[in-house]
Amino acid sequence: MRLELRGITKRFPGVIANRDINITVEPGEIHALLGENGAGKTTLMNVLFGLYQPDEGEILIDGEPVTFHDPGDAIAAGIGMVHQHFMLVPVFTVTENVMLGVESVRGPLGQQLDRPAARKRIVEISDAHNLHVDPDALVEDLPVGVRQRVEIIKTLYRHSNLLVLDEPTAVLTPQEDEELFEIMRSLQASGTAIVFITHKLNEAMEIADRITVLRAGQVVGTTTPTEATLESLAEMMVGRHVALVVDKEPATAGEVVLDIEDLVVQDDRGHVTVDGLDLQVRAGEIVAIAGVQGNGQTELVEAVTGMRRPAAGRVRIGGQLVKLEPRAILEAGVAHVPEDRLEEGCVPAFSIAENLVLNTYYREPFSNGLQLDREAIQQAATGLVRDFDVRTPSVFNPVANLSGGNQQKVIVAREFSRPISLLIAAQPTRGLDVGSIEYIHRRIVAKRDEGAAVLIVSTELDEVFALADRIAVMYQGKIVDILDPEVATPQQLGLLMGGSRPVGIVEAEAAGERTHVVTSGG
Amino acid sequence: MPVLAIFSALVIGAVVIVLSDLTFFERLRADPALALGSALDEVFRAYGALFTGALGSPSTYVDAFTSGDTARMTQAFVPLSETMLSATPLIFTGLAVALGFQCGLFNIGAEGQLYVGAMFGTFAGFFFAGLPWFIHLPLAIGFGFLGGALWGFIPGLLKARTGAHEVIVTIMLNYTAYNLISWILKVPGYQREGRSDPISKVTLDTSWYPVLIDGLRANWGFILGxxxxxxxxxxxxxxxxxFEFRAVGFNPTAARYAGMSIASTTIMAMTLSGGLAGLAGTSVVLGVTHSLTFGVSGGFGFDGIAIALMAGSKPRGIILASLLFGALRAGATPMQSITGVPIDLVVVIQALVIMFVAAPALVREIYRIRVPETTGLETFSQGWRA
Incomplete structure (x- = not known):
């Protein structure tokens, strides 16, 4: 199927989300749609999928103009969409999920679902593209990567020959990324065209045949991975030169600020997810915890920030045993950028100004104990919005109305503007575009250079390598190794994260190349 | 929007008035034009009576003022006074529910809290004899607040400690409050001497809210509201x-991350909410009935939920919504006695107003109001959270 978008314009009040967009997707092509958050990628795909009607322009399939009134029309025309948030019923099996909406039936009145027929086709599709999906598994029992493949099967089951993947790697681990790319290549080989939406440059370079870059709702240009470089793509996306890796001096580590000893933490279901963990972070260094999601990083951070009571162990901050309760920890000079910025980091319905004082509101100068000093709050907010480059018309706007990058800047502004000795940041740039990532990375390095101890938790290897002075690899609740980012390779790190001990590391260990070894447990 | 909601409710109310008169259909068959004319006439008479019953009639005001007779002038303000009187407990219960909403709590128990507040207030009203009014009245009001606060504290504590949902607990405590009242109204010393029906002693006049103007029933309870x-x-x-209340209400997780205590905020919010509902109880027993019976509420606690929703939990809106509901209540009786349209019509109108306020999309559709198309981000009310 050859898809052509011709002159698509979509306006929202006060914003032009898409302006005169022309894109052609050839049959069997992987076409990356690259752009920052808010560049209009998702809007464009929603127009294609019939969720929005374009104000101008037309969609052509194999040269014929088509109009999609709803997603049903788009599906019927052979377009399949895998959304960032999966549309699956957790308590249904894979087969039931796939056939939902296009149920095959049997019996004289069509009164009975024909699960075996559907199951057979799912197995065929799964085998054809090495998807390894068990048709009888309950979706709620499946890991995220497999759920995504269920979504892909759903589209193929509906005879899609153009697949739209909206930020598919945002939820995946590096290993799962590779598996997804294999699947995409297999689909491509069978003639399916793929529109791959992403803001990650290296992914577009790795998998795409052609790359179209969007900025501020417009097409900046279309290029190929052979013509483009990471730098040129970043510049097209952001509109200015971007440093992909922030410059930083070698760390000058000082006193131990965070000292975690033999920490044991359980998750909500009572499983031990942090299992006797030891870790030290010194003033003036950045320690990054690398690990596949679900190896206890979340619980570790929750315990250290007072959000979850540990089952055992000691946490010292600045040499003191602190009461593990959020306010006591905040008062001890700890800043915390939580993993989920909208759920944990801010109150989206509150104004920017209110969010900027969310954990200092009760102190001078913002409160006299009884009443808030709105003038002082507004003044401080105006200053922070300027210093941290939050793009907003006013400090009274609700945070919910900001873009993801600007929301994160509000949280960073709040946490970084206090005098702190320890910074704990979980997935500080998740879902952000290169411009915002560069900005937040620079701020984190600046905090380190001011002498703060920094603990980063990230599932992004690029981020770990860009920031860390030491990389602590977390696997099944323990720190299994500590690596020097100057020496370690992404491959070694990936293997360690997956729980295996690569030969190269052992050799390096023997040669004494590594800076520091911490064995876990005990 | 609220104006359109009220207007729509009155239009549908008019249809109800016409259709509830069964002779209308016979007359419609006989002479359609005449029947429609008389139906319209009936609607205007009913609404006219409702409005003058709630706000007073312009001609009465003019007559009273031109006559210069103080008694007649006072008399002209009776409808307005009755509206204020009916609005007073609604302001308190509306504030009670709104305070809970702002903290993410759905206090359905304002009715029960009102009763317990009324029970405490009544007790203080007849028990402490020989006090001057400026001590006795605040004391009785304080007792009322305390009673309601106690009835709000219980679900707050249960929610904070055990996670018991406040909706369930407050509904249950409404029943508990009814039974508490029915018990205490039979206890010698609380029950009025020489009476076998459930009615309390008469409170002393030193505990009553002073009236605003002699000859009218509107009193300082309204000002307190x-x-x-x-x-x-x-x-x-x-x-x-x-600030903590609202942060916890909008996003308890982020509030916890910011170092706020969800438990203490929840307990405090439910306690204050209950206290406000308790004040609604005092506004009735110390302002109107001067004793406690089962009839003191008449659903003020539940109307408070509707009022808080209509007002978007904003105090200014609560005053306006309470005055509207108060006016409908005050105008209902005169409407029935003058035009024969049953009081229940007012309940229909109230329900319709709530429905139209709760469904803004419906009103927009009816009046073809263009909504700005958003980029897909909708802000949802935080009123109800499971």
């Missing part, structure tokens, strides 16, 4: 504690 609205507004939007 307005003051409470100002105070609640300050508390929610200006005070340090109120």
């Amino acid at each position: 307005l003051a409470a609205a100002v105070l609640v507004s300050w508390f929610l939007f200006r005070s340090t504690r109120g």
